Amino acid sequence: MVKIDHITLPDFPLLLAPMEDVSDPPFRVVCKHNGADLMFTEFISSEGLIRDAIKCRRKLEIFDEERPVGIQLFGGDEERLAMAAKIVDVTNPELLDINFGCPVKGIVAQGAGSGVLKDIDLMVRLTERCVRSTTLPVTVKTRLGWDDNTKNIEEVAERLQDAGIKALTIHGRTRCQMYKGEADWSLIAKVKNNPRIHIPIFGNGDIDSPQKALEYKDRYGVDGIMIGRAAIGYPWIFREIRHYLNTGEEMAPPTVAERVEVCKQHLCKSLQWKGDGAGVYAMRRHYLNYLKGLPNIKEFRTRLVTLNTVPEIEAVLDEVLRTYDGFEMERTPIQLVNYHENCLV
Template identity: 70%
Template sequence: MVNIGPLSLPDFPLLLAPMEDVSDPPFRAVCKDNGADLMYSEFISSEGLIRDAIKSRKKLDIFDYERPVGIQIFGGDEEAMALSAKIVETVQPDLLDINFGCPVKKVVTKGAGAGVLKDIDLMVRLTTAVIKSTSLPVTVKTRLGWDHDSINILEVAERLQDIGVQALTVHGRTRCQLYKGHSDWSWIAKIKDNPRITMPIFGNGDIDSPEKALHYKNTYGLDGMMIGRAAIGYPWIFREIKHYFATGELLPSPTLKERVELCRKHLHKSVEWKGPHTGIFEMRRHYANYLKGLPNIKEFRARLVVLNTAEEIDAVLDEIIVAYDGFVFERTPIEIINYHEKCPV
């Protein structure tokens, strides 16, 4: 078992990453169905929470079927982070996660997310303020450092553990890499190899196939891994990785009907949670991913993104099942490499 405070997870758990505009309850529901062991909310602005911003408060919604689930917050002000931690605790998630890894400019320029990697003392103060304000287990997600010349994750890990952080997830890129190049998990392995480190260490970045997941598991010796972009439109990746770990065999790709029906479930969960207008509008970003690999699908996608009722969308999804009856999805061969050897300087 892997323990995060009082929370017990299975050996080598698979975590769903907190992704802005993606990791909402409808998306988490389909990932849970397919084997995600621990999931996180979208990241939530501490300033938004204490201002009672509607969008931020809505992101606090969690449901019992999702558990265990964590809520992630970000910010650059100690008082705001402390107050937001108290607000988060009222909805009783299983843990509270702090985002010190988001690389986008609008977050970094506010001294939050990956911007804090330039000031470890500030990171420690912010984290301490959160820990003192909640009884929930507090975890952190961050990156290797600001850039290749200032990788400071080894110091960060020790100092965060020393103040009471219960688990650490590291995306194996620097802030300056954004999402380009390859992630470098060798630095994450160095954290785990540190005899002072006793909290669970999870790796994140580039996990997009069962083969790669097993290769990284065996190579870097971490406590688990977090999967983000590869799960968008393909939540089956969790069950496929678990099956490959257990048997060494690849599951068949999900059938056309499986893909369409899971897309349909995602749609209806979205409408149920957000209402028909917003639920349908925000679902439009997902169709291309669910239908990826189908030849000549452009016409159907074009229709899906302009329809305004779930009934109309259901009808088009039914048409797709009929139109592509018998189509078999093929796997793309995966090249297994040691990515840290190619990590750009």
């Protein structure tokens, strides 16, 4: 088993990455039901949380069935990040995670996210203040460095551990790479193999199949993996990886019945979290992904994204189930979306 302070996770845990506008509570519940071991919220601005911004406050909400959950903060000001940590403390997640990895221009311009990679002393001070300001275990997610000339993750890992963090997730790219090129896990392995490091080290970047998960587990020796883009529209990636790790056998892709059931579960949680109107609207972007691969599905998708009442939507989903009864889904490679494709470096 893997332990993050008092939190006990299965051997080689599978973590759901924090993704803005993706990993909200309904999506996290779906991933939990399909095998994810630890969730993280969308990242939350320390500034917004202190100002009591409604959007930031909503991101603190957690369904009990998705636990354990880490709430992720970002910010570049020590005092404000510490104040935000105190707010998170009273909401009772399992842990608090600091985002030093988000490459989005607007976040970096604030001196937050991966912008902190330019100033490692500041990163350490921010972390120390968070650790002192909360009773929760503090973890960090970051990248290899700012650019190819500053891949200082080995130094960063040691200093963050000394600052009191309980686990570290490393995305195998620099900030300047964004999501381009192939993630470099060799430096992640160096951190894990450093005899000074005793906290769990999780790898992140490009895991899009059970085979690659096992390959990277064996080659780089990390304590677990974090999955982000591969889970968008395909929450079954977690159960497929776990099954492959345990048996060496590939699972069949989710059936039509399983896909429809996930649509209904996700819709139910979306309604529970956002209410009828907003919950129905929020689900519209998910149907395309969940029903991908079904022939001649366009008509059904069009109806699903235009209907406004739950009974009508459920009736269409039931019609999908009847229409494709007995249809065998084919496995297709997971396409990793360019998550921040409109972000200017």
